[in-house]
Amino acid sequence: MKPARTFRPEVQGLRALAVLMVAAYHIWLGRVSGGVDVFLLISAFLLTLSFTRKLEDGKPLKLLRHWLHVFKRLLPAVVVVLLAVLTATWAFIPQSRWPDVLAEAWASLFYRQNWQLAESAVDYYAQDHSGASPLQHFWSLSVQGQVFILWPLVFAAVAALQPLLRRWFPRSRAVSHRAMLTAVFALVFVVSLAYSIEQTASNQEFAYFDTRTRLWEFALGSLLALVLPYLRPGRILRVVLGWTGIAAMLACGLLLTVDRSFPGFVALWPTLAAAAVIVAGQSGSRFGVDRLLGSRPLVAVGNNSYALYLWHWPVLVFFLLVTETSAPNLLQGLGIMAVSLALAVATTRFVEQPLRRWEWPDVRSWRAAVVIASCGALLALPVTAWQGAIAAEGAAIAEQPRELTPGAAALAPEYAGQPTPEAMIIPAPAAMNDEWADIDGLCTGDNVPTDPLLQGCLQNEEPETVTKEIVVLGDSHAQQYMAALGPIAKAHGWEVVTLLKGSCRFGAESAERNDECNEFNKASAAYVMEHKPDAVFTVASLTHVSAPFETEVPGYLEGIKPFTDAGIDVVGIRDNPRFTINMPECVQKKGAESPDCNASLEESLAASSPLDDYVGKVDRLHLMDMSDFICGQGTCPAVVGNVYVYKDDNHLTKTYVQSMIPMFEERLLAATGWAGR
Numbered sequence: 001m002k003p004a005r006t007f008r009p010e011v012q013g014l015r016a017l018a019v020l021m022v023a024a025y026h027i028w029l030g031r032v033s034g035g036v037d038v039f040l041l042i043s044a045f046l047l048t049l050s051f052t053r054k055l056e057d058g059k060p061l062k063l064l065r066h067w068l069h070v071f072k073r074l075l076p077a078v079v080v081v082l083l084a085v086l087t088a089t090w091a092f093i094p095q096s097r098w099p100d101v102l103a104e105a106w107a108s109l110f111y112r113q114n115w116q117l118a119e120s121a122v123d124y125y126a127q128d129h130s131g132a133s134p135l136q137h138f139w140s141l142s143v144q145g146q147v148f149i150l151w152p153l154v155f156a157a158v159a160a161l162q163p164l165l166r167r168w169f170p171r172s173r174a175v176s177h178r179a180m181l182t183a184v185f186a187l188v189f190v191v192s193l194a195y196s197i198e199q200t201a202s203n204q205e206f207a208y209f210d211t212r213t214r215l216w217e218f219a220l221g222s223l224l225a226l227v228l229p230y231l232r233p234g235r236i237l238r239v240v241l242g243w244t245g246i247a248a249m250l251a252c253g254l255l256l257t258v259d260r261s262f263p264g265f266v267a268l269w270p271t272l273a274a275a276a277v278i279v280a281g282q283s284g285s286r287f288g289v290d291r292l293l294g295s296r297p298l299v300a301v302g303n304n305s306y307a308l309y310l311w312h313w314p315v316l317v318f319f320l321l322v323t324e325t326s327a328p329n330l331l332q333g334l335g336i337m338a339v340s341l342a343l344a345v346a347t348t349r350f351v352e353q354p355l356r357r358w359e360w361p362d363v364r365s366w367r368a369a370v371v372i373a374s375c376g377a378l379l380a381l382p383v384t385a386w387q388g389a390i391a392a393e394g395a396a397i398a399e400q401p402r403e404l405t406p407g408a409a410a411l412a413p414e415y416a417g418q419p420t421p422e423a424m425i426i427p428a429p430a431a432m433n434d435e436w437a438d439i440d441g442l443c444t445g446d447n448v449p450t451d452p453l454l455q456g457c458l459q460n461e462e463p464e465t466v467t468k469e470i471v472v473l474g475d476s477h478a479q480q481y482m483a484a485l486g487p488i489a490k491a492h493g494w495e496v497v498t499l500l501k502g503s504c505r506f507g508a509e510s511a512e513r514n515d516e517c518n519e520f521n522k523a524s525a526a527y528v529m530e531h532k533p534d535a536v537f538t539v540a541s542l543t544h545v546s547a548p549f550e551t552e553v554p555g556y557l558e559g560i561k562p563f564t565d566a567g568i569d570v571v572g573i574r575d576n577p578r579f580t581i582n583m584p585e586c587v588q589k590k591g592a593e594s595p596d597c598n599a600s601l602e603e604s605l606a607a608s609s610p611l612d613d614y615v616g617k618v619d620r621l622h623l624m625d626m627s628d629f630i631c632g633q634g635t636c637p638a639v640v641g642n643v644y645v646y647k648d649d650n651h652l653t654k655t656y657v658q659s660m661i662p663m664f665e666e667r668l669l670a671a672t673g674w675a676g677r
Helices: 009-029 035-057 063-092 095-109 113-119 138-168 177-202 204-209 215-230 235-255 265-280 289-293 296-303 305-323 330-357 365-398 407-411 429-434 482-492 515-531 556-565 583-590 610-614 654-659 661-672
Strands: 468-474 494-500 535-539 541-543 550-552 569-573 598-600 621-624 635-637
Touching: 009 035, 009 235, 009 265, 009 289, 009 296, 009 305, 009 330, 035 138, 035 177, 035 215, 035 265, 063 095, 063 138, 063 305, 063 330, 063 365, 095 113, 095 138, 095 365, 095 429, 095 583, 113 138, 113 204, 138 177, 138 215, 177 204, 177 215, 177 265, 215 265, 235 265, 235 289, 265 289, 296 305, 305 330, 365 429, 407 654, 407 661, 429 583, 468 482, 468 515, 482 494, 482 654, 482 661, 494 515, 515 556, 535 556, 541 610, 550 610, 556 569, 556 621, 569 661, 610 621, 621 661, 654 661
Parallel strands: 468 494, 468 535, 535 569, 569 621
Antiparallel strands: 541 550, 598 635
């Protein structure tokens, strides 16, 4: 049974409702709506209807022509939005984020943005979108683009296999095109859904963007297209199905905590709801939901839904960035929606529709390819030139004489009163992502932990003659000091092993830490007691964004006492400040001298160091305070000695810590007495 070849306005209205859900939830609720999942289902539904008709009518599939037609239709609007986003990026986004946006522009152009985001483990659910990538939403378009290539291959495989099976089983209904396609997509549905559930449970942030965890949603849309001709619900059932489906779609993001459970089995909620609406179809009743979905306003929005999806996210992100707000209010949100819709209508009317009506590219395949390549070139040329300019600037900054960028040395007493020469601030903004302290590699030999919780153990290269063994415990604030401790250790023949976990300061078990952190610290302590290193390096205080700005680490003394009782030295260094803003971005937007980029000392660290309370309480505890080389003259600046102090809102740059090496080494040796050993 072949599906009717009629336009279904209720499906176009359903597409409109899905994009409005996505935009509204992003703008006002900061949550996942399930609307994207509906989009994926509808796209597969329509594609399957088209290709199944071709197979059953005996028409050639002409895959190359189909692919060229699809991307000739999709790509122009993409390029327009990408060029607009790049222009706004240059005007409003700090330089340190430019390389990421440019990399994502390439990924969006080539429909691999979902993998780009998966690899960087982006938090798609962050309530504050002001720091989000303006191209983040291209992930779903990338998934669709990949399926638009894959799905026709499935139809081609069935078309090639069906005549052979027909010869073997001439009377079997199971070898019809529709039956074979149903079997294939049912298999894809089951396998992909099982994989999606497993991956969402074990690695949800990656799974959200993984094409493989989304294939079942497309397969569900294809199955719906294949079985729809056989589904003939009565008028009353159609009315019930339609309104139930709409209610379920709208309620999904409100009733379920979906943001950390997508795209596993929870995504069945919006997709099955949309499927119910499609099955309801045209009810023939004035009470049917199709009267609403087929209305002129919703169909009009549906006609512009692709462009509206493209525009709504960057308009939202740039509004929040320019206004320095974390979320829009009702009126601001309505303004964002209105601007997005206006841009969508303009893009559809002046870009999509003229190209769709343009007959020249449809005459020959190579002509369509020329249009696609031209669109790509419109983006590729400025992106390539921009990336080249960034690389040239980075090289110029890196080649400056070191005396122009003294960094922490500018705060040394002997440097006081000397003017800092004018120079470009280092590191280059584009290099900020590389400002984590280097640790040579995974632990080897006897240093490899047996506890699976410590499988991320890293160490510096083992010196030829090991004079001292040191274990670094804690979180990223302990890691950042490896930029100084690592080179010093190599100079002295020390072997350094690091056991680090993000946001997990080392100390005894405490209710102020989560269970995962407490277990990690227990495993780390057991490792130390088993290996008996000469010393343990830790961060001994804990800074906060708001008052109290610095406190003792919960359970710190209790945590290190077993080490010191075993004759192991413990080095405890004071923490560095945390801020409410990204410090290098503040400099890039407002200048290094701006008061906003120079926080007061009294609102950054405790007036009296928490380390003072540790003095004399535990033998073999050696305390270090480097805060005078981070904060000076009553302020904690973003730039010292033409070097960025911070890489974000709380982590020191590798470059700045390296500028502290002479002072760090002097204080470490003085505090521990290791210089004479």
